[in-house]
Amino acid sequence: MPRQSCQLRATLSPSAAERQALGRLRIGGGRRLHGIVHVAGAKNAALPIMAAAILADEPIRLDRVPCLADVETLASVLRRLGIDVHRSDDGSLSVETIDRRAFHTGYAHVRRMRASFCVLGPLLARRRRAVVSLPGGCRIGPRPVDLHLRGLAALGADLRIERGNVVAHASRLRGARIDLAGPSGTTVTGTTNVMSAAVLASGVTTITSAAVEPEIVDLGRFLNRMGARIEGLGTSTLRIHGVEQLGGADYRVIPDRIEAATLLLAGAITQGRVTVAGVEPDHLASVLDQLDAAGFQLDVESDRITLASCGPARPRDIVARPYPGMPTDLQAQWTALLALAPGTSRVVDTVFPQRFQHLAELQRLGADVRLEGANAAIRGVGELAGAPVRATDLRAGAALVLAGLAAKGETVVSGLNHLDRGYEDLDGKLARLGAEIRREEVHDMIDHRACCIPLVGPVNRNSASRAGC
Numbered sequence: 001m002p003r004q005s006c007q008l009r010a011t012l013s014p015s016a017a018e019r020q021a022l023g024r025l026r027i028g029g030g031r032r033l034h035g036i037v038h039v040a041g042a043k044n045a046a047l048p049i050m051a052a053a054i055l056a057d058e059p060i061r062l063d064r065v066p067c068l069a070d071v072e073t074l075a076s077v078l079r080r081l082g083i084d085v086h087r088s089d090d091g092s093l094s095v096e097t098i099d100r101r102a103f104h105t106g107y108a109h110v111r112r113m114r115a116s117f118c119v120l121g122p123l124l125a126r127r128r129r130a131v132v133s134l135p136g137g138c139r140i141g142p143r144p145v146d147l148h149l150r151g152l153a154a155l156g157a158d159l160r161i162e163r164g165n166v167v168a169h170a171s172r173l174r175g176a177r178i179d180l181a182g183p184s185g186t187t188v189t190g191t192t193n194v195m196s197a198a199v200l201a202s203g204v205t206t207i208t209s210a211a212v213e214p215e216i217v218d219l220g221r222f223l224n225r226m227g228a229r230i231e232g233l234g235t236s237t238l239r240i241h242g243v244e245q246l247g248g249a250d251y252r253v254i255p256d257r258i259e260a261a262t263l264l265l266a267g268a269i270t271q272g273r274v275t276v277a278g279v280e281p282d283h284l285a286s287v288l289d290q291l292d293a294a295g296f297q298l299d300v301e302s303d304r305i306t307l308a309s310c311g312p313a314r315p316r317d318i319v320a321r322p323y324p325g326m327p328t329d330l331q332a333q334w335t336a337l338l339a340l341a342p343g344t345s346r347v348v349d350t351v352f353p354q355r356f357q358h359l360a361e362l363q364r365l366g367a368d369v370r371l372e373g374a375n376a377a378i379r380g381v382g383e384l385a386g387a388p389v390r391a392t393d394l395r396a397g398a399a400l401v402l403a404g405l406a407a408k409g410e411t412v413v414s415g416l417n418h419l420d421r422g423y424e425d426l427d428g429k430l431a432r433l434g435a436e437i438r439r440e441e442v443h444d445m446i447d448h449r450a451c452c453i454p455l456v457g458p459v460n461r462n463s464a465s466r467a468g469c
């Protein structure tokens with residue numbers, strides 16, 4: 001049973017979020033992982049799909065929505081917008097609009113999770129008005145939304161920034177030609193916002209430089225299932241014929257390629273043998289190529305992948321790029337693996353060039369990693385040594401867990417609020433693969449934070465809620 005609640009409660013209360021932020025994983029390193037694990041649904045597909053349910057005039061039923069703090073956060077945003085969201089006994093998520101009058105999302109949710117911004121396009125298209133807080137910066141670097149706004153403006157929306165909010169309204173949106181290229185390439189959630197808005201616009205919309213990530217294709221298929229007419233999914237040019245209204249749908253979210261790869265990397269870093277099941281191997285081609293080049297044996301079947309190790313990884317140069325390149329969401333985990341690869345490796349992140357906060361924490365475990373300009377330069381060491389470390393964001397947290405699994409002695413990873421945003425039961429799955437890993441909730445731990453900082457108070461509240469990448 002996943003650690004995260006699957007109840008889809010109203011939201012994480014501040015004290016629950018604070019408890020998560022103060023919880024930690026205690027890892028006894030050095031065990032080879034061995035066995036099979038099942039992968040959950042993709043967070044970054046499920047979130048925009050849930051947001052797109054705003055467009056539907058009939059009930060939606062979604063399968064394989066992962067049990068994550070981010071899903072709870074978005075469910076609570078949707079509820080405030082008059083939408084009923086609940087998890088059924090069979091694990092599916094039902095989403096149904098009850099009241100269409102609300103159009104305002106507060107800063108509290110967007111600050112906690114940037115993906116809340118994905119409601120902007122659907123609100124504008126279906127309710128013709130939206131007030132959505134600007135997400136602001138983030139620990140993985142600047143996260144502008146100029147391309148989202150440019151695309152929606154091209155569809156005829158009137159947009160202005162007022163007191164930290166995007167205030168938007170439109171009569172019916174109208175089809176347009178929109179190019180989503182920015183200085184760092186295209187935008188994933190920008191594509192979801194503009195695509196979700198264009199499906200109800202009058203006429204035809206052509207989006208060029210659209211993101212081609214599997215999560216975008218999944219959202220597009222979901223919209224088409226509701227009655228939208230989107231062509232070109234999986235290519236950088238989307239052609240969308242606007243329709244008058246969208247109906248309900250039953251839809252199964254794709255498996256999480258980032259979770260799958262993180263678990264394979266856990267097998268690799270412990271020199272074990274791990275099978276991930278329920279995956280879509282095509283979505284993992286760049287990761288499998290790199291694992292192969294790093295010396296791991298891979299057995300790829302239609303919906304499962306087995307990784308077997310014959311020693312530590314060989315050094316590699318990794319460049320994180322948009323799909324089908326190596327995902328930026330795996331850059332930190334690769335850095336952890338390469339910290340133990342004898343020789344010199346380099347890691348570059350072209351999507352979020354500043355996403356390197358994990359380096360300092362990996363150094364605490366004995367890794368020889370440093371930032372040289374925009375590259376991480378890694379000299380593989382023979383072994384890592386356990387230490388207390390802190391997750392600064394979701395994928396940095398995953399990298400520290402992987403490093404802890406391989407390190408000699410005990411590693412204590414804190415900042416679990418980040419990990420729980422995006423991994424369903426990561427510690428449970430690793431434990432089932434043979435890892436010595438134990439979660440300590442705040443109520444059974446005594447540490448300086450618990451002693452020095454009141455559980456409910458402004459200091460804690462900030463530290464717990466600045467999670468929103």
Ligand code: EPU
Binds near residue numbers: 142186329
């Ligand atoms: N950018 C702009 N202008 C914009 C939007 C983005 O210049 O209007 C730039 C960004 O600064 C960045 C690049 O474009 O340099 C790509 O950003 P993108 O908009 O594609 O990122 P995102 O949509 O905010 C999603 C995922 C991230 C993932 C990135 C890249 C969701 C909810 N989030 O973010 O996932 O890293 O795409 O693949 O889908 C994670 O899961 O840990 C995570 C951070």
